[in-house]
Amino acid sequence: MPADRTVLLTGAAGGLGTLMRDLLPPYGYTLRLLDRVPVPDVPDGTEAVTADLADREALREAVRGVDAIVHLAGISLESTFESILDSNIRGTYHLYEAAREEGVRRVVFASSNHAVGFLPRPAGEDAPPLPVEAPHRPDTFYGLSKCFGEDLASLYWDKHGIETVSIRIGSCFPEPTTVRMLSLWLSPPDAARLLHAALTAEDVGHTVVYGSSANTRLWWDLSSARALGYEPRDDSEPYAAKLVAEQGALDPDNPDHAHLGGHFCTNPPRWPH
Template sequence: MTAPRTVLLTGAAGGLGTLMRELLPPYGYRLRLFDQRPIESAAGEAEAITAELAEKEALREAVRGVDAIVHLAGISLEAPFEKILRANIEGTYHLYEAAREAGVRRIVFASSNHAVGFTPRPADGSGAIPVDTPRRPDTYYGLSKGFGEDLASLYWDLHGIETVSVRIGSCYPEPTTVRMLSIWLSPADAARLLHAALTAPDVGHTVVYGSSANTRLWWDLSSARALGYEPQDDSEPYAAELLAAQGALAPGNPEHAHLGGAFCTDPPRWPY
């Protein structure tokens, strides 16, 4: 697939969106930015639209003329269901409808490992969790990401809009917990993965895990690699310091028993 020229980046004021505003343009993308919060654009950066996904006219204007969409917008932690419904479920629906009306044919959807959060983690760190493992959301947030994956599948089958749903682990400049050693996605690898998702041919609806090539990886990256993604980073250089400060993951600890970590507790705890 020819690399898209203009890409709408939703959630551009968020943590991951801010990182991608710097890291995606070197791949040749011209970004159009969208967020409900004002975006402090750098000099020469693309136009920025401040609106909510529920504002249909603003969303129509945002998708007009773009070649693809990277959809990062939404609530990224657990919240009351009514808030998750509005931002993550209805908001994603509004985005896909706007894309359909505008003829946009490729979307990269920021799903999450929390869509399968109650999956038991591999005790041996084998990286064995397949991408087709049954969904077991750990929160309303995780539930909304499963909905987004199904919505993407529907719009592929019904309208021919291709989507790569990326079950992102934890994307920070460096891992901050022992759990993150297994699911860390470096910002540079995040940009590599999004670029692969935007340019791979014939993806239909593809689900991939989003992480770096971590020594302690819990899941299977083969579907991401099939897109052309070649992760370059590994969390292992951070392991000794984090293990000394926090200790190893204990099998009997409910926060350590599942892929979703502390999101699987009642109530969920974070940052995680």
Template sequence: MPAPRTVLLTGAAGGLGTLMRGLLPSYGYDLRLLDLQPIEQPAGEPAAAAVITADLADRDALREAVHGVDAVLHLAGISLESTFDKILAANIQGTYNLYEAVREEGVRTGGPAPRVVFASSNHAVGFTPRPQGDDPLIPVDTPRRPDTYYGLSKCFGEDLAQLYADLHGIDTVSVRIGSCFPEPANVRMLSVWMSPADGARLFHAALGAGSSGHTVVYGSSANTRLWWDLGPARALGYAPQDDSEVFAARLVAEQGELDPDNPAHANLGGAFCTDPPIWPY
């Protein structure tokens, strides 16, 4: 399918949303920005087609935001662990509201509903033991083992995407994002890091891929220390260009290698698997 041009970017004021605001327009997208917080576009950032300040609880605002778009890149919500009530409102109820708006847009136009690219997370499978030595890479069909209420909300989002694909024909690519920052902050991130440029490449591939239904992929760069299988993402057309190994010598010198006896190092989710979670993760 041709790459969609008008894309609603939710969570546009957040860290990842801000990075994508600067990178995705180079792929030809007109971005419609939505966030609970006011969005200020700095000088030099490509101008958005529209800027909307709204909560995911505002279903009327969501319906208007979705109207006329080709796709939605859904980054909004709480991105760390929080109380169940806060996760329930933002990540679970909010994601449901978003999918309902997408469904209603398809009904309103009488055509296909916008595609959704859903920001899932590696924390949906966080209690999966990390590969060591010659262990195989973790596949996308590994059993889900959320490490937090946050991870649980991403399991819900993936299941909701599957339901709306089967019931309403809405296409979704769920991207289990690792850590998308300009640089990895610790040794664990060397295995799950996704450079912002590779993040834009992956979202672009997911927005325009010919897949249908619900597809789950892992999101990271082509890291030397990679823990999971990027094959499904590559099948969408994703061609990562970066590798966290350029940061490895400094981080290992400062922090040491991962200790398999340390509960914050033993599993895919890192410090999310401790109670309470240890920050930084």
């Protein structure tokens, strides 16, 4: 997809959405912003829609006329199953139905490392990176909703021809804040590079990729992301010495350190918080 196109950005008022509102337009995209709460500081000339994913009529109107969708909306931490069902599962279904009805043929879906959170983390310098083909092993209802989103995207490609890149995002913050995050960190500039690659690569069908920077301590295989044209430029290693000194090295005997999902496997943060 050429870069000079209109993209619907859902979850535009959230943490990642706020970062991408500034970082995606330089790639040539005109953004249409959507969130269930009013998006703050909307630039002049940018369209913003306040609507819930449960409002199918408003959602279809928001989708109408866009060239692609970057779907970041939904609950981003653990919650009750009912809340996750309404927001992340039904909401994502409503989004794909709106895309189908309005003829939008490219979606980038914000999946998560928590879709495979119970995979054992690689331990040791010689441990192979985790492959993207690993089976789903969700660590929470939140992670389960991301498994659903990936499989829904696969269905809509096979049945309706809607292409999706599902990105299993690690931790996207201005800088890593934990030792675990040194292996999963996705810098905001690299996140924009990855979204741009996912929006512009040809013939993606339904592709699943891991989303992180080129971290020295990387746990997973970025080859499917690189195949889209993604070239990460950042590395968490400059933050490593300080974080390890403050928090200590990862301990394989600590249940919070044993799996890819970290403390989501044992004591997940709840939403709202």
